[in-house]
Amino acid sequence: MSTIQHQELYSLLHQGVSKAEKRGTSVLVSQVLSIAAVDPLSFYAAGSSGYQNDRTFWSDPDNDTTIVGLGRMKQFEARSDRFRMIEQEWQEFLQTSVIDGAPARPGVGPVLLGGFSFDPSAPDNGSWDHFPEGGMILPELMITSAGNNAWLTINAIVNGEDDAEGLSEKLLNKHHLILTDLNDEPYLKGEDFSIEEIRPNDWKETVQSAAASIREGKLEKVVLAREIKLQSSNSFSSSRTLKRLKKQQSDSYLFAFEYGNQCFLGASPERLVKRDGQQVYSTCLAGSIQRGETAEEDGELGNILLHDKKNRIEHDLVVQMIRTAMEEECEFVQVPSVPELLKTPDIQHLYTPVVARAGKGTSLLRMVERLHPTPALGGFPQEEAVEEIRRIENLDRGWYAGPVGWMDFQGNGEFAVAIRSGLLNGNQATLYAGCGIVGDSDPQSEYEETKMKFKPMLTALGGNQYD
Numbered sequence: 001m002s003t004i005q006h007q008e009l010y011s012l013l014h015q016g017v018s019k020a021e022k023r024g025t026s027v028l029v030s031q032v033l034s035i036a037a038v039d040p041l042s043f044y045a046a047g048s049s050g051y052q053n054d055r056t057f058w059s060d061p062d063n064d065t066t067i068v069g070l071g072r073m074k075q076f077e078a079r080s081d082r083f084r085m086i087e088q089e090w091q092e093f094l095q096t097s098v099i100d101g102a103p104a105r106p107g108v109g110p111v112l113l114g115g116f117s118f119d120p121s122a123p124d125n126g127s128w129d130h131f132p133e134g135g136m137i138l139p140e141l142m143i144t145s146a147g148n149n150a151w152l153t154i155n156a157i158v159n160g161e162d163d164a165e166g167l168s169e170k171l172l173n174k175h176h177l178i179l180t181d182l183n184d185e186p187y188l189k190g191e192d193f194s195i196e197e198i199r200p201n202d203w204k205e206t207v208q209s210a211a212a213s214i215r216e217g218k219l220e221k222v223v224l225a226r227e228i229k230l231q232s233s234n235s236f237s238s239s240r241t242l243k244r245l246k247k248q249q250s251d252s253y254l255f256a257f258e259y260g261n262q263c264f265l266g267a268s269p270e271r272l273v274k275r276d277g278q279q280v281y282s283t284c285l286a287g288s289i290q291r292g293e294t295a296e297e298d299g300e301l302g303n304i305l306l307h308d309k310k311n312r313i314e315h316d317l318v319v320q321m322i323r324t325a326m327e328e329e330c331e332f333v334q335v336p337s338v339p340e341l342l343k344t345p346d347i348q349h350l351y352t353p354v355v356a357r358a359g360k361g362t363s364l365l366r367m368v369e370r371l372h373p374t375p376a377l378g379g380f381p382q383e384e385a386v387e388e389i390r391r392i393e394n395l396d397r398g399w400y401a402g403p404v405g406w407m408d409f410q411g412n413g414e415f416a417v418a419i420r421s422g423l424l425n426g427n428q429a430t431l432y433a434g435c436g437i438v439g440d441s442d443p444q445s446e447y448e449e450t451k452m453k454f455k456p457m458l459t460a461l462g463g464n465q466y467d
């Protein structure tokens with residue numbers, strides 16, 4: 001802990017305390033310090049000693065923004081009108097804040113990290129009791145990493161009677177202790193575990209029933225998910241799992257959110273929406289096939305996917321919905337006329353990027369609400385598909401397939417769709433996977449597709465084969 005850092009933070013905290021005393025209310029104080037580059041995964045792992053069950057992690061596929069949050073300085077939760085309520089409360093909370101040192105780049109300074117359940121009206125079986133229907137966390141300590149640059153954000157909520165000197169020393173000492181606990185943890189093999197299928201034959205019958213409903217014209221597509229349960233002799237480690245995901249799924253969004261003794265984490269290839277200044281980005285990702293064992297086979301499989309009628313129908317429904325949502329909220333929407341391939345280590349997808357400019361009144365969480373769930377995760381038409389999922393899917397999705405991500409104090413941020421993911425709970429874990437059902441869907445083929453989609457998380461957790 002340097003004298004300069006202590007003096008800077010003390011001065012800012014003193015300013016916040018004076019402001020809080022004058023206003024008779026609490027005030028957010030946020031100090032940003034430029035620091036030497038820190039391995040975000042090591043910072044996350046080291047945070048377990050002082051912030052057990054209070055850690056968040058986010059990184060994008062381009063390594064443009066990696067954020068690690070420790071602690072909960074403030075938590076924003078909402079169930080009813082959850083996107084609007086959290087955004088409104090965040091904006092009101094920021095009005096009296098004291099922020100210093102934040103550079104003009106997204107993801108530095110006061111940042112909320114968190115997510116939303118897939119469907120707050122879905123049946124609840126208790127699996128996600130620690131997770132709110134909508135929850136965003138302002139960390140106490142936060143590292144933002146971008147290339148060779150790194151920033152530490154220290155957040156405190158002060159009142160008029162607080163001791164700025166003591167609080168400054170306490171916060172910087174916490175950061176110093178974490179930095180001294182960093183280590184280059186070796187790339188470890190995961191734990192062996194058993195896999196329990198959850199009513200696979202019932203799930204196939206549900207697929208068959210849903211396909212029949214679609215052929216009858218009740219809707220065009222519905223996405224059905226299923227789960228598998230894992231049991232290990234040792235506790236699953238979120239830090240080690242993230243490290244393996246980073247190595248194995250480097251071209252995906254990595255995320256981890258701890259609530260209570262549970263951690264929801266994964267590696268998603270699918271962006272929902274990103275805002276960077278006036279630029280808004282979304283991704284149409286639907287239609288999947290496995291990777292080939294050789295370059296020739298991989299190319300053949302990709303070509304099959306590009307020309308497969310079922311997958312193109314699925315993909316076009318997503319493009320249609322996202323284009324409409326973007327055109328209603330943004331300006332100058334650009335959508336390529338044909339999809340391309342997005343290849344991850346285990347799966348290749350049909351992919352269409354969308355770019356637009358923010359319109360008047362466009363906000364990040366407004367766009368999240370407008371886009372979620374896309375036909376790739378819910379179905380089409382949206383409302384009818386979600387209602388069908390509630391009716392026939394015997395599963396509590398929780399945050400699986402919901403929007404997860406971050407938003408900063410300037411309105412920038414990014415949300416991904418929480419697929420290729422699992423819920424860790426001690427020596428137990430639940431993994432989730434889904435697929436789009438249309439009129440000619442074959443239950444066994446859809447079942448095999450979900451097995452392919454379980455593979456990234458299974459490999460990261462222990463490498464067990466799933467046959």
